Amino acid sequence: MHSVTIVEATVSKNLIKNGSSGHVIGIRCTPRNTKEEICYFASITVAADGCKSNIRSDFIPRQVxxxxxxxxxxxxxxxxxxxxxxxxxxxxxxxxxxxxxxxxxxxxxxxxxxxxxxxxxxxxxxxxxxxxxxxxxxxxxxxxxxxxxxxxxxxxxxxSFLPPTMNKTPGLILVGDSMNMRHPLTGGGMTVAFNDVVLLRDLLADVEDLNDSDLVLDKLAEFHWRRRSLTSVVNILAQALYSLFAADDENLKVLQKGCFAYFQMGGLCIDHPVGLLSGMLRRPLVLYSHFFAVAFYSIWIMFKSANPLLWPVCILRSFMVFYTACVVILPYIWAEQQC
Missing domain, CATH: 3.30.70 (Alpha-Beta Plaits)
Structure with missing residues (x-):
């Protein structure tokens, strides 16, 4: 594009800020093959420096x-x-x-x-x-x-796992893995990133003056809550599936076995999870309902495969399996609701 200039450079961690207001007004960087630092100024700086972001720590309090x-x-x-x-x-x-x-x-x-x-x-x-x-x-x-x-x-x-955080710094937008990460097992990172780009484009399209920090911050607050219909599904599913796939205790193994048996039933039992995984189905409540359906189905399979004489033990263990399912998913649901 004729209006885009690409510069290969290493960006300094210390962004340029307005000393009185704290607004981010640009970056310092060192271009390739030189040692001389130069500055670029803009109404909005977009930081997309990935999972090892050196900018994130100054603006996001949450730890990776x-x-x-x-x-x-x-x-x-x-x-x-x-x-x-x-x-x-x-x-x-x-x-x-x-x-x-x-x-x-x-x-x-x-x-x-x-x-x-x-x-x-x-x-x-x-x-x-x-x-x-x-x-x-x-x-x-x-x-x-x-x-x-x-x-x-x-x-x-x-x-890495990093819950989403609302952009609250005037003049700066963190996107992609700089702002929000989930386990890459499901390959959901680019799905979230591209969705964020499209959503930001639409929200900022009617902002005539990007120097209007109050309006831009209002748009970023709206961005934070509107993105959840997709990103919370991808983020929670990635973390939950990894917990089941990497099952390291007996209760998780019960859930793992039940999860695959649930998928094998076909129909909505596989169509909905695949739709959630691909980002085509953007309904968090569908994810929650299927997850707990897997938990109950796992418990049923545990009873089905056990000797009837052991059912009293299974009754006690079923509470532990359900508790484990709650421990797997509820912290991530809570993390997605925070600012």
Whole structure:
């Protein structure tokens, strides 16, 4: 576009502010191949510097939660169990996500909870080959082993959660992962980001003077609440599904088993979750109703598969399973309602 100038530069954490009002009025940055810092000024500065934002901490009080990391490998000419499908492999540990990204290339993302093994002493490769490899489908193992053995350094990224926060700083808009993150297992990040861009475009379209900070802040408050119909669904679903897929206690495993059995019933039991996951169905109440339907269905399956003599134990355990379901989803529902 003739009205857009692209400059490649490193932006300083310290944005330029009006000393008396605190308004953000621009940025300091250092262009590539130079050491001289230059400044750009604007009515509104949009910060979209991702999950490792160096700007966020000065404007958002909430802390990023990191419970696991994805370690990525590129598999060459691997044979997929289901062609043209992504697969999630579940075991007694965190999930592994595998999907094709090119004619010959397939990406494998290994989720590791807590502090990951070290790469420098070979612990990470040993973990990949000794712990992760045996859980993979037979046809994937040769290319996975080769990718691990050939890699000099396996790249990683934190799997972060950051609830949305209302933009309250005059002259600044935080978007994308700078402002709001969820576990990337469901791939919902770009869905949320593009939705935010379209919504901001529509809300700011009738603002004739972007220097009118009060009007812009009113629009950003409206943006915060209107985006929830989509983003709360994507955010909560991502966190809840990850909790079930990475089940690390017996109650979560009951919910995990019930979740897949629920999907296998077909009809609305799969159509609605897929619609929610894709961002096509923007109804948080539908998400909540299906989640608790999964919880009750999981309890029913637990009774169905147990010896009738153990039903008294199942009655007691059913309360723990339902409590676990509440612990999984309610904190994220609450986080989405905050400013």
């Amino acid at each position: 939660q990191v419970k696991s990391h994805f370690f990525g490998l590129e598999l060459i000419d691997t044979k997929m169990p289901l062609k043209n499908h992504g697969i999630v492999i579940l075991s007694n540990r965190a999930p592994v996500l595998i999907y094709q990204i090119g004619t010959h290339e397939t990406r494998a993302l290994v989720d590791i909870q807590g502090k990951p093994p070290s790469q420098t002493d070979g612990s990470l490769k040993s973990y990949m080959l000794g712990t992760v490899l045996p859980t993979l489908p037979e046809e994937v193992r040769p290319s996975f082993r080769k990718a691990v053995e050939d890699s000099k350094s396996i790249r990683s990224m934190p799997n």
